[in-house]
Amino acid sequence: MDSLKMKKELERRLASAERTIRYDREKEQLRIENKSNGKGITISVADIAAKWHTEKEKAINEVVYYVEEGLRAMDSQIQFPGHEKTIYxxxxxxxxxxxxxxxxxFLFDEHTAETRIFYALDMGKTYRLLDLTMLEREGWAANxxxxxxxxxxxxxxxxxxxxxVAxxxxxFLNTNDGYDASRILNKGFxxxxxxxxxGEMLLAVPHQDVLIIADIRNQTGYDVLAQMTMSFFASGHVPITALxxxxxxxxxxxxxxxxxxxN
Structure with missing residues (x-):
């Protein structure tokens, strides 16, 4: 399936009277927004078309689910009190x-040269990144x-x-709860x-739904980890880093x- 056919298929599945859909032909990106608040999600049609060749319908189903849940979260009112246990x-x-x-x-902190830490309110099937306007409205201190x-x-x-391997x-930590990569912040663990x-302890967070911990005992181990991390990075819905x-x-x-x- 090429990008044009994928664009038409995504537009068909995501069409709603409550949304607007715009296509950027130059960037091959689809922008889906809620009419109620103008907030939306931008997705790369070319990337999804490329994944379709290996994952078929799974590639389309997953991105449609991601967009549907994300738009639903954006249309919801954030309420902090009573939800302290669902902030991650x-x-x-x-x-x-x-x-x-x-x-x-957004509320965020620097982490490494490759990563940053953002903060989110879990909303069940998805989560919403916290921004400074939300904190100000609720009277919550960032710290x-x-x-x-x-x-x-x-x-x-x-x-x-x-x-x-060799x-x-x-x-591998892969619970698919949306916070697998976040476990890298658990220093006690x-x-x-x-x-x-x-051997030597190496970690990798190629995308948000996996944390890899490696006990590298020989040179082959470095090569295996590099290939493994790149493979996960290329297939993840929210890629982080291939390093x-x-x-x-x-x-x-x-x-x-x-x-x-x-090096």
Whole structure:
């Protein structure tokens, strides 16, 4: 399916009297907005068309679900009181927008050279990123929201699947709750895990729905992790970074793995 056919299919599935849909032919992007508030979501038609060749209907179904839930969340009123337990941090790439389409700054913190921490209110099937206007309206201090979010992140379960490749150990956290990558902020979890590592501890958050922890014991392990991370990065709905991180003394340092060498 080419981009033009994908555009028509997405327009058909997302059409609603309560929405406007615009297409940017040059960028091959579709913009879907709620008429009630002008807020919306922009999706890359070319990227979805490319995924369709390997994932078929799954690629379309997932993006339609993402857009539907996202628009529904944008049309809902944010109410903080009583929802403190549903505020979480979310990891995004440094290229992710730091403000809404209306020019309102999101609440975020710098994390690494590759990542930033944003904050969100969980709304069940989706979540909504918090911006400064929401905090001002509810009278919430930014630092208080951040503290609550990080505390909640530490309470998230950390089930892991283990895989052995060429003498190296790889652990995968993939609950699909929207906060898998956020577990990288749980230093207690990482510090405890570090004690069982016998090689070098590397981490990766290629997209929001996976955290990879690697016990690298030989040169082949670096290559495997690089290929694995790139594959996850290319297939994720919310890509973060294809780079990995060395974890040492409680700190994360991005590294670029090329061939059989680390730089």
């Amino acid at each position: 941090p979310v990891i995004r790439s440094t290229s992710f927008p730091t403000e809404t389409n209306e020019g309102v700054a 208080r929201v951040k503290e609550i979010a990080l505390f909640n992140a530490r309470s998230l379960p950390t089930p892991l699947k283990e895989d052995h 003498g190296n150990l790889f652990y 990482l510090n405890d895990f570090e004690k069982k590592i016998t 990995s991180f060395v974890y040492e003394n409680g700190e994360l340092e991005p590294i670029f793995i090329l061939g059989k060498r680390r």
